[in-house]
Amino acid sequence: MPMPLDGTSGVEDDYIIDFDFDGDWLGLTLHEGSREEARQVALSLSEQFNPLELKVGKAALQRELTQRALNLNEESPVLACAMYSVGGELLAEMVGNTYGEDGVPRPSPEEWRSQLLDWGEAKPKSAPVVSEIELPIGPALRISAVLEEKRRLGFGRRLSETLRYAVWPIGQAEIYVLDVDWLHFDRSDEVTHLADKLMSTIRLVPVPSDFDERNAAVRGEA
Numbered sequence: 001m002p003m004p005l006d007g008t009s010g011v012e013d014d015y016i017i018d019f020d021f022d023g024d025w026l027g028l029t030l031h032e033g034s035r036e037e038a039r040q041v042a043l044s045l046s047e048q049f050n051p052l053e054l055k056v057g058k059a060a061l062q063r064e065l066t067q068r069a070l071n072l073n074e075e076s077p078v079l080a081c082a083m084y085s086v087g088g089e090l091l092a093e094m095v096g097n098t099y100g101e102d103g104v105p106r107p108s109p110e111e112w113r114s115q116l117l118d119w120g121e122a123k124p125k126s127a128p129v130v131s132e133i134e135l136p137i138g139p140a141l142r143i144s145a146v147l148e149e150k151r152r153l154g155f156g157r158r159l160s161e162t163l164r165y166a167v168w169p170i171g172q173a174e175i176y177v178l179d180v181d182w183l184h185f186d187r188s189d190e191v192t193h194l195a196d197k198l199m200s201t202i203r204l205v206p207v208p209s210d211f212d213e214r215n216a217a218v219r220g221e222a
Contacts, residue, residue: 017137017169017176020201024194025081025094028069033076038069055087064090079178083191092182092191100174109141109168112175116141116166122149125159135202138170142199144192161188163195169204 021027026045030037042065046058054061072080072095079096100106109132117128128145143164148157163180180195182188
């Protein structure tokens, strides 16, 4: 799902960030955030699974996708996706957000590094690995970490892995941050490969003239 950003001088004044998903990720971005919208998205996505390979019932998969969409969209990200096995098991979640204020210069990667190393209630199990990389639209920081978080009601702790990509698109005012999280450590190589592959396809696309109208129609505002 393309993500709208406001441009500044140097490239298109209005553009969207897009990727080549290649079927690796299921799009769960919601426009209005309602359960009915999530249910419709889940119903459509569940049709992509081969029933002969599913290890869960189709109705159970639809409920899982519905709730996953609602959970991922709680804070209104510009992008929400998930990766599932052919058997219907969740492998990874992904959300994208943009950060920036009109008239306020965006911080540099070095100035923003400490903020990018904050995962709220989750704490790094060891020192995160931070790499400076170049993506097709500009410089980025790639952060890999194992996180530890207390379970609800304080019973035990949960370990997860995360990849965070913070991108500074050239000639733009915002920073784009993509977070990929997963629990299955035995699938880490696969998830990491697909996340890096996805980010290598990031691009800027001019906003279609009817972009706002189409989004309003999707939200039921037109």
